[in-house]
Amino acid sequence: MASDLSIGILGAGGIAERAMVEPSRDVDGVRVDAIGARDPARARAFAERLDLPKHGDYETILADPDIDLVYLALPPITHAEWAVRALQAGKHVLCEKPLSVNGTTAAAIADAAAETGRRAFVGFHYRLHGFTQRLLEVIASGALGDVDRVDIDFSIPHFVVKPGNIRLDGDLGGGAVMDVGCYAVDLIRAAWGEPVVESAAAVLYDDDPRIDLQTDAVLRLGSGAPARVRASFIGNDQGAMSLRVTGSAADLVATSVIVPQWGATLRVTAGDDVLVDENAADGENSYARQLEHVAAVLADGSPSILDAARGVGTMRVVDDIYRVAGLEPR
Missing domain, CATH: 3.40.50.720 (NAD(P)-binding Rossmann-like Domain)
Incomplete structure (x- = not known):
């Protein structure tokens, strides 16, 4: 080379x-x-x-x-x-x-x-951005205690993905889980290991019922804790890229997780005590x-x-989400 x-x-x-x-x-x-x-x-x-x-x-x-x-x-x-x-x-x-x-x-x-x-x-x-590395470091540190629940909402504002967009084309492998839900699966695997898909329900696109406009799924972590995931093209005007972790010792909230350079924030609290309050560094590009x-x-x-060999696991979980939601894998 x-x-x-x-x-x-x-x-x-x-x-x-x-x-x-x-x-x-x-x-x-x-x-x-x-x-x-x-x-x-x-x-x-x-x-x-x-x-x-x-x-x-x-x-x-x-x-x-x-x-x-x-x-x-x-x-x-x-x-x-x-x-x-x-x-x-x-x-x-x-x-x-x-x-x-x-x-x-x-x-x-x-x-x-x-x-x-x-x-x-x-x-x-997003995995290479310093913010994400810090986020995973905090999760792995034990500061949250036992994880009771994970909530991920990766919702694109409803006016962004319009008719004609390839993300709404079943022939091209479109759908909300494919587009933003795969980030959520990757993040869960990075932070907590391999999950099992427990339930999933999809809102389908009228013009192509192979396409999920929104899917809500529950993935079970190895510890037994639930990870509730929303992947959506029909979010509100602001949309969401948020992660919330409820722990026995502290709670974590992170924003702009998919694209940290868009003003990502990380906050960890234990009751009234703020343990972590950080923003993504200015000027860093994922x-x-x-x-x-x-x-x-x-x-x-x-x-x-x-590495693609690791990424295969993410797509297998995506397949499982679609199957449990009553849809065929892409």
Whole structure:
């Protein structure tokens, strides 16, 4: 691998700019060199607007011998195909979350990485932000005592996900659990280990009943405590990205968990006593931290919390939520 990590993007949507091109400019040792789209003209326009040196269709990017890592900014239904093809072409892969549409296709990505000797990652960028690391540190510290209950509400305001959005398309692997619920599952697994899905109920989209506009689920932690999760596209005007943990010794409330740079707060109280009252650091960007992390583990070969092999477990829990809610896994 060259001294700089050369990145090619598949998919010319807005997330490619926000999650990869913009943060790459603030990270030493990485550069975005190429953009690929189904429509080469769209890739060219993207490249010209953002001053990227190379553009073309997907195959052009995979065939480029100078590209070290491919970032998939594509609908989840396509991740397995293009991740496997990129790995077989000798590229490392970073998939925009979720890793894939279900546990089976997610496992296909992890298996291909193992077979090719390349690395595959899932883009749970929030995990690399200092705020999230502090949040998990507090949870692990024992300061809360025994966990009695966990409440996670990841709700997008009702006016954001509109008709025509790919998140409302069953053919593309849409749905609220797929979009924001996967974050909740990842967070639960990071903090408390593997949960079991106990119950789930979904509000369905009239125009495509395969799509959950909102799902409420209860996941049982290994300790026996319930974790109540809401994933929603029909939240109120403010929406929510909140985590609440009720413990025997103290209670925790965290906000803006999915995107800590949007003003995340962490507060731990024991009765009238405030044990922790902290805000996310100004100017820290989770996508930049993700890029730094991926470059570092590729350089030294160390394990990653974003490794696809770990991400398979998250998709298997997502599958279980859909099954218990009476829906087919994606």
